[in-house]
Amino acid sequence: MVDHLRKTYGAGAGVQDVSFRVDRGEIFGIIGPNGAGKTTTVECVCGLRVPDSGAIRVLGLDPQADRAAIRECVGVQLQESALPLFIKVGEVLELFASFYRHPADPNELMDALGLAAKRGAYFRRLSGGQKQRLSIALALIGNPQIAILDELTTGLDPQARRDTWELIEHIRDRGVTVILVTHYMDEAERLCDRVLLVDHGLVTALDTPGGLAQSAGGGTHLRFVPSVPFDSRVLTVLPEVTEIGREGRRIRVTGTGDLVGAVIGALAAAGVQARDMQVESATLDDAYVRLVKKAQQP
Amino acid sequence: MTAHAVPRRAFWQLVEVEGKLALRVPMGLILGVVVPVILLVIFSAIPGLKQPAPGSTLTMFAQYVPVLIGLSLCVVGLINLPVPMVTNRQMGVLRRFATTPAPPSWLLAAQVIVNFAVVLIAIVILLAGGVMFFGLHMPAQPGGFVLSALLATAAMFAIGLVITATAPSPQIAALAGTILLYPLLFFAGMWTPKQNLAPALQHIGNYTPLGAAVQAMDAAMQGHFPPVRPLLVMAGYAVIFGVVAIRTFRWE
Numbered sequence: 001m002v003d004h005l006r007k008t009y010g011a012g013a014g015v016q017d018v019s020f021r022v023d024r025g026e027i028f029g030i031i032g033p034n035g036a037g038k039t040t041t042v043e044c045v046c047g048l049r050v051p052d053s054g055a056i057r058v059l060g061l062d063p064q065a066d067r068a069a070i071r072e073c074v075g076v077q078l079q080e081s082a083l084p085l086f087i088k089v090g091e092v093l094e095l096f097a098s099f100y101r102h103p104a105d106p107n108e109l110m111d112a113l114g115l116a117a118k119r120g121a122y123f124r125r126l127s128g129g130q131k132q133r134l135s136i137a138l139a140l141i142g143n144p145q146i147a148i149l150d151e152l153t154t155g156l157d158p159q160a161r162r163d164t165w166e167l168i169e170h171i172r173d174r175g176v177t178v179i180l181v182t183h184y185m186d187e188a189e190r191l192c193d194r195v196l197l198v199d200h201g202l203v204t205a206l207d208t209p210g211g212l213a214q215s216a217g218g219g220t221h222l223r224f225v226p227s228v229p230f231d232s233r234v235l236t237v238l239p240e241v242t243e244i245g246r247e248g249r250r251i252r253v254t255g256t257g258d259l260v261g262a263v264i265g266a267l268a269a270a271g272v273q274a275r276d277m278q279v280e281s282a283t284l285d286d287a288y289v290r291l292v293k294k295a296q297q298p
Numbered sequence: 299m300t301a302h303a304v305p306r307r308a309f310w311q312l313v314e315v316e317g318k319l320a321l322r323v324p325m326g327l328i329l330g331v332v333v334p335v336i337l338l339v340i341f342s343a344i345p346g347l348k349q350p351a352p353g354s355t356l357t358m359f360a361q362y363v364p365v366l367i368g369l370s371l372c373v374v375g376l377i378n379l380p381v382p383m384v385t386n387r388q389m390g391v392l393r394r395f396a397t398t399p400a401p402p403s404w405l406l407a408a409q410v411i412v413n414f415a416v417v418l419i420a421i422v423i424l425l426a427g428g429v430m431f432f433g434l435h436m437p438a439q440p441g442g443f444v445l446s447a448l449l450a451t452a453a454m455f456a457i458g459l460v461i462t463a464t465a466p467s468p469q470i471a472a473l474a475g476t477i478l479l480y481p482l483l484f485f486a487g488m489w490t491p492k493q494n495l496a497p498a499l500q501h502i503g504n505y506t507p508l509g510a511a512v513q514a515m516d517a518a519m520q521g522h523f524p525p526v527r528p529l530l531v532m533a534g535y536a537v538i539f540g541v542v543a544i545r546t547f548r549w550e
Binding site: 091 | 386
């Protein structure tokens with residue numbers, strides 16, 4: 001779908017070389033640090049920006065040559081895009097519905113997004129969460145086949161974030177392909193079928209959230225306080241252990257597979273008890289930090 | 299599939315919404331319509347203004363009517379027209395429009411139509427009110443008057459569109475409009491009737507958009523077809539500033 005996209009602005013900003021494919025009906029995440037080129041990438045996909053080079057096909061269409069067709073079938077929620085302060089919720093949805101050939105029913109959308117009670121409210125009277133939901137509603141008002149959502153839950157409180165996530169899953173269940181730009185790893189982990197990690201305008205990784213977490217060498221982390229000092233070779237010989245370190249009195253072991261079982265077994269054999277044991281499995285967050293760090297220190 | 303696939307009624311729905319927005323923040327309407335009408339009422343109560351103006355068949359009160367139309371044009375064209383559009387650009391409303399099948403230029407067109415309607419309302423109230431209550435005579439050369447008013451509107455809107463095109467923020471747009479408003483109204487004769495100005499200032503005034511507008515409307519009210527020069531001056535402003543606005547317009 002996106003092949004060797006390049007769009008640069010001045011010194012090193014923008015997108016250098018990004019390629020990916022999004023499958024129908026999936027939630028596709030684009031993650032990466034600020035200024036990595038995430039927003040530029042989706043702006044090129046929806047035709048708001050003209051790429052310097054590279055090819056983009058959205059539903060078989062060229063976003064530049066087939067602008068009108070793309071706008072009919074791609075709904076976009078842009079980062080930091082407000083509305084006139086004194087426009088009413090119902091008014092703006094009906095107005096935007098009139099722009100499309102086969103729009104969704106504004107009333108149904110307001111019901112689905114919990115905005116029905118706010119129908120006559122001015123935009124400026126809405127809370128952050130309500131503004132965000134209105135923004136999502138506007139991305140969906142044209143009955144799009146693809147919804148591009150940029151910085152979906154930035155600035156929302158935890159409850160509003162969870163509600164929004166449920167909503168996105170609901171949208172996907174209705175058959176809409178979702179492209180989600182985010183820098184929240186928990187969001188990507190929870191929602192996305194696959195994630196694309198972009199950094200400095202290049203693709204760093206493309207995998208499922210779980211796959212990315214594992215492949216980045218995150219593995220499982222284990223922390224414990226040993227009952228008596230012991231020779232660390234007891235653990236380093238284990239095939240499951242990849243790394244061992246000390247954090248004050250605690251021992252920190254990183255590894256893969258059945259790390260917990262192997263470590264406890266080996267310690268018991270050496271006559272050591274592990275106290276205060278904490279287990280953390282690999283998260284996308286770890287993987288993200290590792291991958292981005294790796295890219296910064298070549 | 300082309301951009302023209304968007305139904306035309308969608309555009310009029312947008313104009314309607316923009317009209318409602320203008321009514322909900324009525325400051326612009328108050329300054330652009332209510333203030334000129336209040337001034338008309340006040341001027342009607344000043345006995346000295348009932349005297350015929352020197353060298354004219356109009357009373358001094360009647361001479362003020364084109365000036366008050368100029369005041370409305372200033373407020374609407376230089377402030378009411380640019381500020382919402384610059385706000386839309388800054389707040390990302392234009393970007394949001396750009397993601398829909400409707401072109402962002404519709405927003406600009408809707409603003410022009412709504413503000414034109416406001417100017418029209420102001421002119422109708424000033425003239426009709428003056429005739430009904432304050433002994434004003436309808437312009438004796440109505441065609442010339444309409445032509446003058448249209449050209450004046452075109453000139454002032456074109457200047458306002460240059461502000462719209464280039465102002466980086468709504469605050470700067472409002473400031474630019476306000477700063478321009480004073481000299482333009484001065485040369486229109488807002489504070490001193492034009493014939494009281496020094497000849498050099500009168501001469502400069504003839505080449506300002508509102509100086510020319512008042513001259514042309516004044517002639518039409520006296521029953522003459524407006525002289526060519528003020529009409530050309532206004533058309534010149536409309537064309538030159540219109541072209542500059544189109545050339546410099548930023549959509550993001």
